[in-house]
Amino acid sequence: MDSRKEGLGWMEWLRGWMYLIYEMLFQRIMASHLHNPMPLPPLHDFTFIITGSTSGIGLEIARQLAESGGHVIMAVRNLKAAHELIQKWQTEWSGKGLPLNIEAMELDLLSLDSVVRFAEAYNARSAPLHALINNAGIFSIGEPQKFSKDGYEEHMQVNHLAPALLSVLLFPSLIRGSPSRIINMNSIMHYIGFVDPEDMNVVRGKRKYTSLVGYSSSKLAQVMFSSILNKRLPAEAGINVVCVSPGIVQTNVARDLPKVVQAAYHLIPYFIFNAKEGSRSALFAATDPQVLEYCEVLKADEWPVCAFISQDCRPANPSEEAHNVETSKHVWEKTLEMIGLPFDAVEKLIEGEEVKCKYGSESG
Numbered sequence: 001m002d003s004r005k006e007g008l009g010w011m012e013w014l015r016g017w018m019y020l021i022y023e024m025l026f027q028r029i030m031a032s033h034l035h036n037p038m039p040l041p042p043l044h045d046f047t048f049i050i051t052g053s054t055s056g057i058g059l060e061i062a063r064q065l066a067e068s069g070g071h072v073i074m075a076v077r078n079l080k081a082a083h084e085l086i087q088k089w090q091t092e093w094s095g096k097g098l099p100l101n102i103e104a105m106e107l108d109l110l111s112l113d114s115v116v117r118f119a120e121a122y123n124a125r126s127a128p129l130h131a132l133i134n135n136a137g138i139f140s141i142g143e144p145q146k147f148s149k150d151g152y153e154e155h156m157q158v159n160h161l162a163p164a165l166l167s168v169l170l171f172p173s174l175i176r177g178s179p180s181r182i183i184n185m186n187s188i189m190h191y192i193g194f195v196d197p198e199d200m201n202v203v204r205g206k207r208k209y210t211s212l213v214g215y216s217s218s219k220l221a222q223v224m225f226s227s228i229l230n231k232r233l234p235a236e237a238g239i240n241v242v243c244v245s246p247g248i249v250q251t252n253v254a255r256d257l258p259k260v261v262q263a264a265y266h267l268i269p270y271f272i273f274n275a276k277e278g279s280r281s282a283l284f285a286a287t288d289p290q291v292l293e294y295c296e297v298l299k300a301d302e303w304p305v306c307a308f309i310s311q312d313c314r315p316a317n318p319s320e321e322a323h324n325v326e327t328s329k330h331v332w333e334k335t336l337e338m339i340g341l342p343f344d345a346v347e348k349l350i351e352g353e354e355v356k357c358k359y360g361s362e363s364g
């Protein structure tokens with residue numbers, strides 16, 4: 001029981017960096033068995049919500065799922081950009097088959113009210129949801145610490161808290177789509193992350209805040225929360241939780257890097273995936289039947305962590321710290337408190353009962 005740890009041990013930290021460097025150097029070789037783009041089965045009967053699908057990896061995921069026949073909902077903060085993309089994709093697709101079944105809905109993860117409004121609007125359709133892909137994320141490299149209007153450190157809110165709230169509130173739709181999937185776009189960076197559940201905002205001064213600390217902690221918190229969520233979901237609910245790593249991918253995520261570093265980043269294309277390559281693990285996790293079987297096996301074995309799919313579409317083991325069950329339970333409780341949900345929210349929603357959230361229409 002080391003739930004009161006104040007940081008990663010030296011060895012864990014060093015191993016984390018080694019995994020990161022290894023992935024950066026060898027991801028292309030590890031994933032050389034994969035096609036690009038990833039071939040997808042016909043998806044006409046499936047509905048997908050993809051957050052942050054106006055750029056980078058999310059954009060590729062949305063387009064490819066729609067081109068395979070899926071009903072795609074782009075959950076985005078910039079509706080204008082999404083509508084322009086949809087129009088462009090429809091034009092490029094015309095003559096190749098039925099028009100793409102794709103639409104956009106507004107979602108700003110920096111506002112928990114917006115998350116509740118989105119979930120209420122989608123659940124009100126009484127339609128099934130087969131996969132929620134929590135892709136949107138930020139890594140504000142080199143920027144000072146910032147807080148959302150809800151009072152939370154922005155990496156923690158956008159990368160972990162808001163997707164956690166969205167996932168739980170969409171249970172009614174995910175149950176309708178069962179067997180369904182919650183796919184969390186995670187990162188190899190969670191290996192160097194550490195979460196102090198009593199200091200999710202990194203303000204107490206025990207750890208000095210940097211954007212790297214903010215980002216890696218948020219990604220580890222997501223794995224920890226997902227592991228407990230997976231355990232609390234009864235097999236009969238048919239909702240499967242999977243974290244994925246896209247690899248190291250050239251996207252707008254580097255927009256905050258200094259210009260010189262961005263230039264260097266562009267000079268090493270051999271090592272870095274393009275967005276299409278980076279979309280493969282999430283597409284695999286969202287559509288391949290083997291993933292559901294894998295989740296079932298982990299559940300039956302009472303494995304302490306949720307399924308984690310690596311950039312090469314193979315199962316991987318999350319970090320040592322992610323296996324810390326005591327801290328994970330603490331992160332679970334703290335997360336529910338921060339997103340304004342009661343501790344029995346999952347059980348109630350599975351039973352078909354209503355759950356009150358502190359955020360949403362009344363507070364907004």
Ligand SMILES: NC(=O)c1ccc[n+]([C@@H]2O[C@H](COP(=O)([O-])OP(=O)(O)OC[C@H]3O[C@@H](n4cnc5c(N)ncnc54)[C@H](OP(=O)(O)O)[C@@H]3O)[C@@H](O)[C@H]2O)c1
Nearest residue numbers: 052054055056057108109110136137187248249251252253
């Ligand atoms: N690129 C990598 O090497 C890498 C590695 C590991 C993990 N990841 C993860 O992959 C995911 C996608 O990142 P990316 O590399 O594709 O970066 P990206 O090109 O910057 O895309 C991020 C997306 O998230 C959206 N987003 C940001 N803040 C939001 C908010 N408050 N509300 C709603 N949407 C918001 C952005 O919307 P706007 O277009 O409106 O800004 C954008 O569509 C992230 O979770 C990231 O952490 C990336």
